[in-house]
Amino acid sequence: MNSSVPVLTIDGPSGSGKGTISRLVATRLGWHYLDSGALYRAVGIAAGWSDLDLSDASALVRCTFDTEVGFRDDGDGEPRVIVNGVDATLELRTETAGAAASAIAAIPEVRSALKERQRAFRQPPGLVADGRDMGTVIFPDAAHKVFLTASAEERAERRYKQLKDKGVSVTIDGLLREILARDARDASRAVAPLRPATDAVLIDTTGLPIDVVVARVLDVVSRPIG
Numbered sequence: 001m002n003s004s005v006p007v008l009t010i011d012g013p014s015g016s017g018k019g020t021i022s023r024l025v026a027t028r029l030g031w032h033y034l035d036s037g038a039l040y041r042a043v044g045i046a047a048g049w050s051d052l053d054l055s056d057a058s059a060l061v062r063c064t065f066d067t068e069v070g071f072r073d074d075g076d077g078e079p080r081v082i083v084n085g086v087d088a089t090l091e092l093r094t095e096t097a098g099a100a101a102s103a104i105a106a107i108p109e110v111r112s113a114l115k116e117r118q119r120a121f122r123q124p125p126g127l128v129a130d131g132r133d134m135g136t137v138i139f140p141d142a143a144h145k146v147f148l149t150a151s152a153e154e155r156a157e158r159r160y161k162q163l164k165d166k167g168v169s170v171t172i173d174g175l176l177r178e179i180l181a182r183d184a185r186d187a188s189r190a191v192a193p194l195r196p197a198t199d200a201v202l203i204d205t206t207g208l209p210i211d212v213v214v215a216r217v218l219d220v221v222s223r224p225i226g
């Protein structure tokens, strides 16, 4: 459909820097940005608002179809995320929302229900897509693929600082446990598990400043294709 529009996929585990790097790279390239995790998180919190049981697959699939998600970019960093008309930006970033997202993301029908919604973001002049399966399942034909990693300890520390700055009360130990549990669930599920595409460039961001990671990713995009 939009297969002539170039796509850069940025996959990786929690706290590896996908969102930060994707937004900066998208701005530099003048491309659109898809935060696919926000869609899973939105369904997770909408399910919570409706008191749905996270093991009730058919109710969660209905909830996936019924949940409206909008992004509003005020140009001051992270776009606001509007879920069913409510600004849910802060709630969306909590580890509770991350864990709910990871749980519902293991349900194959929920993943299928979100497939076309994600592909619709592929619009000219290009798309930077951030998630777990962008390079493997959603945009397997993407011209450029990156897989970001970092040590679990550094990822927990980054998340700790990020949530503390937003006034959310957390501990590094608690975050580390939650991140490791989420990594294990995301990597072990049967459908679209977290793993690098065979043609992805791996970047270990442990100890690397954000601007260096951005430069490396832009370098991947500027390489000749094929």
Ligand SMILES: Nc1ncnc2c1ncn2[C@@H]1O[C@H](COP(=O)(O)OP(=O)(O)O)[C@@H](O)[C@H]1O
Binding pocket: 012, 013, 014, 015, 016, 017, 018, 019, 020, 021, 158, 159, 161, 162, 205, 208, 209, 210, 213
């Ligand atoms: N290379 C990096 N070095 C230091 N901090 C980083 C780096 N990349 C991202 N961060 C910070 O780590 C936090 C988590 O990054 P984020 O982009 O939300 O990760 P992800 O989307 O992979 O979960 C943010 O506060 C971000 O500013």
Ligand SMILES: Nc1ccn([C@H]2C[C@H](O)[C@@H](COP(=O)(O)OP(=O)(O)O)O2)c(=O)n1
Binding pocket: 012, 013, 014, 015, 016, 018, 019, 036, 037, 038, 040, 041, 098, 101, 102, 105, 106, 130, 131, 132, 133, 134, 182, 186
């Ligand atoms: N493409 C995606 C994106 C997210 N998910 C699931 C699995 C993740 O643990 C949750 C939350 O993803 P999100 O990218 O928002 O989380 P992090 O910012 O990496 O902590 O959603 C997914 O299964 N596939």
